[in-house]
Amino acid sequence: MCGIVGYVGDKKAQDFLISGLKRLEYRGYDSAGIVTVSEKGKATLIRAKGKIAELEKKLAKNKRDDNVGIGHTRWATHGEPSEKNAHPHQAGSIYLVHNGIIENYKELKAELKEHDFKSETDTEVLAALINSFYKDGKHPLVNAVVQALKLVKGTYGIAVVSVLEPSELVVARSGSPLVIGVGHNETLVASDASALVGHTKRAIYLNDGEVALLTKNSIEIKTLNAEPVSAKVEEIETNLAAIQKGGYDHFLLKEIMEQPDSLRETLRGRVNAENGTVRLGGPGLSEAELRKIKHLIIVGCGTAYHAGLLAGYYIEKFTPEITIETVIASEYRYRDAYIPKDSVALIVSQSGETADTLACLREIKKQGIPTIGIVNAIGSTIAREVDGGTYVHVGPEISVASTKAFTSQVIAMVMFGLTIAQAKGVKSSILAPYIKEIAGLPEEIRKVLDGSVETVKKIAKDYAKYDHAIYLGRDAAYPAAMEGALKLKEVSYTDANAYAFGELKHGPLALVDDRFFEVALVPDGVLLEKSVSNVQEVLARGGHMIVVTNSDEFDLPVENVVKITTSMKLFAPLLMNLVMQLLAYYITVDKGYNVDQPRNLAKSVTVE
Ligand code: AGP
Numbered sequence: 261m262c263g264i265v266g267y268v269g270d271k272k273a274q275d276f277l278i279s280g281l282k283r284l285e286y287r288g289y290d291s292a293g294i295v296t297v298s299e300k301g302k303a304t305l306i307r308a309k310g311k312i313a314e315l316e317k318k319l320a321k322n323k324r325d326d327n328v329g330i331g332h333t334r335w336a337t338h339g340e341p342s343e344k345n346a347h348p349h350q351a352g353s354i355y356l357v358h359n360g361i362i363e364n365y366k367e368l369k370a371e372l373k374e375h376d377f378k379s380e381t382d383t384e385v386l387a388a389l390i391n392s393f394y395k396d397g398k399h400p401l402v403n404a405v406v407q408a409l410k411l412v413k414g415t416y417g418i419a420v421v422s423v424l425e426p427s428e429l430v431v432a433r434s435g436s437p438l439v440i441g442v443g444h445n446e447t448l449v450a451s452d453a454s455a456l457v458g459h460t461k462r463a464i465y466l467n468d469g470e471v472a473l474l475t476k477n478s479i480e481i482k483t484l485n486a487e488p489v490s491a492k493v494e495e496i497e498t499n500l501a502a503i504q505k506g507g508y509d510h511f512l513l514k515e516i517m518e519q520p521d522s523l524r525e526t527l528r529g530r531v532n533a534e535n536g537t538v539r540l541g542g543p544g545l546s547e548a549e550l551r552k553i554k555h556l557i558i559v560g561c562g563t564a565y566h567a568g569l570l571a572g573y574y575i576e577k578f579t580p581e582i583t584i585e586t587v588i589a590s591e592y593r594y595r596d597a598y599i600p601k602d603s604v605a606l607i608v609s610q611s612g613e614t615a616d617t618l619a620c621l622r623e624i625k626k627q628g629i630p631t632i633g634i635v636n637a638i639g640s641t642i643a644r645e646v647d648g649g650t651y652v653h654v655g656p657e658i659s660v661a662s663t664k665a666f667t668s669q670v671i672a673m674v675m676f677g678l679t680i681a682q683a684k685g686v687k688s689s690i691l692a693p694y695i696k697e698i699a700g701l702p703e704e705i706r707k708v709l710d711g712s713v714e715t716v717k718k719i720a721k722d723y724a725k726y727d728h729a730i731y732l733g734r735d736a737a738y739p740a741a742m743e744g745a746l747k748l749k750e751v752s753y754t755d756a757n758a759y760a761f762g763e764l765k766h767g768p769l770a771l772v773d774d775r776f777f778e779v780a781l782v783p784d785g786v787l788l789e790k791s792v793s794n795v796q797e798v799l800a801r802g803g804h805m806i807v808v809t810n811s812d813e814f815d816l817p818v819e820n821v822v823k824i825t826t827s828m829k830l831f832a833p834l835l836m837n838l839v840m841q842l843l844a845y846y847i848t849v850d851k852g853y854n855v856d857q858p859r860n861l862a863k864s865v866t867v868e
Pocket of ligand 1: 561564611612613614617660662747748862
């Protein structure tokens with residue numbers, strides 16, 4: 261979603277602002293802007309609709325040596341994507357960039373009669389409100405910001421500069437992340453630590469309700485109630501290679517192909533294949549607490565939700581006396597669901613910032629239920645607010661479509677299930693096959709990717725012409741099919757839906773005709789015959805089918821079979837998902853769409 265950058269230091273602010281905004285491009289945006297302020301208090305504001313490249317064209321005619329500035333990539337909420345709605349917004353002597361939503365902007369706007377509003381945004385209302393307290397420099401900027409924020413309802417991450425105080429920045433957050441980079445004779449700000457990589461390794465993550473006054477050599481943090489905060493400086497773990505394409509045409513392909521390594525990072529120090537045990541330090545639950553768990557609620561959105569569904573299928577196979585409910589965060593937050601006291605909630609989010617997931621976390625915590633984060637982004641809001649957690653450690657996921665995070669989220673949750681099962685005394689003969697397969701998965705993933713990438717690339721050409729697709733699977737292959745369909749629709753704009761094989765005859769079979777192609781997941785195992793009969797049903801109606809299978813027995817004359825050769829029995833559906841990731845990627849490349857930044861989507865959805 262929207263991105264924020266800010267700079268105060270000895271160097272040219274414009275350079276950091278543009279490079280920082282480029283790093284945040286992956287989050288999705290539709291316009292961008294920067295403002296810098298000279299020592300003498302002259303502001304240079306540049307804004308453009310569209311990509312950063314448009315902003316750079318304007319910048320070429322407005323190069324400045326100014327050492328202070330703020331920048332923004334906007335993802336439209338209030339008002340269309342346009343130059344006038346792009347941030348920074350000006351009111352009097354101040355300029356403001358803002359992520360989030362000011363919910364009471366209409367009421368506030370009605371009171372701000374002196375300001376001549378030029379945009380349709382809630383952000384300009386906040387700028388005008390701050391300016392009304394600032395009174396053209398009669399009060400310190402930081403005080404004006406605090407007074408304004410006390411009247412605001414909603415969410416914000418903001419950065420403010422004033423032409424009257426050209427050596428400082430003021431930033432604040434409530435519900436929208438902000439990281440302060442601690443440099444040498446410079447202080448940087450970003451809504452996502454990836455913008456700081458290469459500039460500093462030292463960062464302070466601002467908490468909700470905090471405001472900071474930044475100069476090139478000082479960082480003063482207070483709460484809105486003026487209590488001083490002693491900031492903890494943390495290390496940024498991401499390196500430059502992790503946020504570059506590394507020879508691939510797109511981040512999506514890079515992230516699909518790096519899954520052997522990213523999963524290895526998820527497993528590091530947690531799985532002992534030799535003695536058949538799993539050990540997770542992060543959740544922080546004692547053996548006794550683990551034993552008491554009777555109910556798991558898994559909360560997520562989109563891919564994270566699918567990961568929860570898939571993990572749930574596994575966990576219930578080996579953990580006795582436990583019920584699992586995987587829920588969509590945007591629905592669950594408004595449900596009046598009863599949560600039994602012996603529950604634990606798994607909060608699943610790659611970014612750790614998804615607004616609906618965060619809202620569920622807060623609701624569940626209010627009920628006194630322990631919350632465990634399954635999060636990738638280190639230091640993110642969800643990671644900091646959960647009671648305990650297991651980072652998936654897959655490194656930055658830049659492509660909007662989530663791939664490597666999905667695989668690792670599933671396995672991190674299965675490992676959590678295994679720790680519960682161990683504590684409950686489940687026989688090691690039941691758990692050992694899972695642990696053995698998990699330990700071997702990175703290598704199996706490598707084999708499946710290497711073995712199928714060329715085949716999928718070739719067959720994708722035949723399916724790029726379709727506007728509709730049906731994904732099918734049974735048991736654990738059903739949530740895997742759901743994830744496959746989501747991947748295809750979000751990057752290739754093909755209308756794709758997944759159905760449980762057994763549901764075909766209850767409706768979806770009526771769809772099968774030449775407008776559709778079907779992707780069926782047919783894992784070997786006890787349900788093989790049933791899946792094969794379902795494939796036959798589709799075939800008999802003229803279906804255009806791709807079957808992904810690890811079975812040697814599958815011999816129906818479908819259009820294409822992607823055979824994956826693997827020794828894995830339990831996690832075959834997870835391996836099949838890799839094929840679907842590749843299929844979505846290559847169909848999108850064939851269609852010529854923007855693979856890494858699909859239209860209308862953002863990497864992390866920080867508004868409801
Ligand atoms: C995945 O490909 C999507 N772009 C999306 O569904 C994503 O998984 C969802 O928005 C949840 O994000 P999170 O994991 O950062 O919470």
